Amino acid sequence: MDEVLEVLEGELGTAALVGPVTEDVWFVFLRFGRRSFHLSDAPDADGLLYQYGTYAFDSPPTFTLDLVRQFEVTDNSGDHDHYVQVHCELRYGLAPALEALGSFNSWFFHGAGGDDLEEWAHGLTERPAWTVIRRLEPVEIRVYQEQV
Structure with a gap:
């Protein structure tokens, strides 16, 4: 899990995002979402989250699109220990629209059946x-990792 944040940062860095628009970052995030990592076989071991809204967690209220990849981390016995989430947070400021x-x-969860990643994204x-x-x-793109 130590390398996952670096992988996303690398994907964003090599995409040559100059004055990126949301759609550019979305395509990079989906490419990151297609990458395979060694994880448990649990149906919720590897998930993608697309969420937006107006939030004021650590700053004044701002409209935020948060693209998240979540990984289950297991202990030596193979039991659930915690999740690691890698966020690509896009902040826009406030506007009525x-x-x-x-x-x-x-x-979306890889291996959970149902829609595939492309159908979910579409x-x-x-x-x-x-x-x-x-x-x-x-106005800001923030990439970070947290344990939940």
């Missing part, structure tokens, strides 16, 4: 909110 989107989240880009945010240039 963004605040009007409210909040939303959607999970469904998200078909949502009306995508029309509003896809061409926006975030």
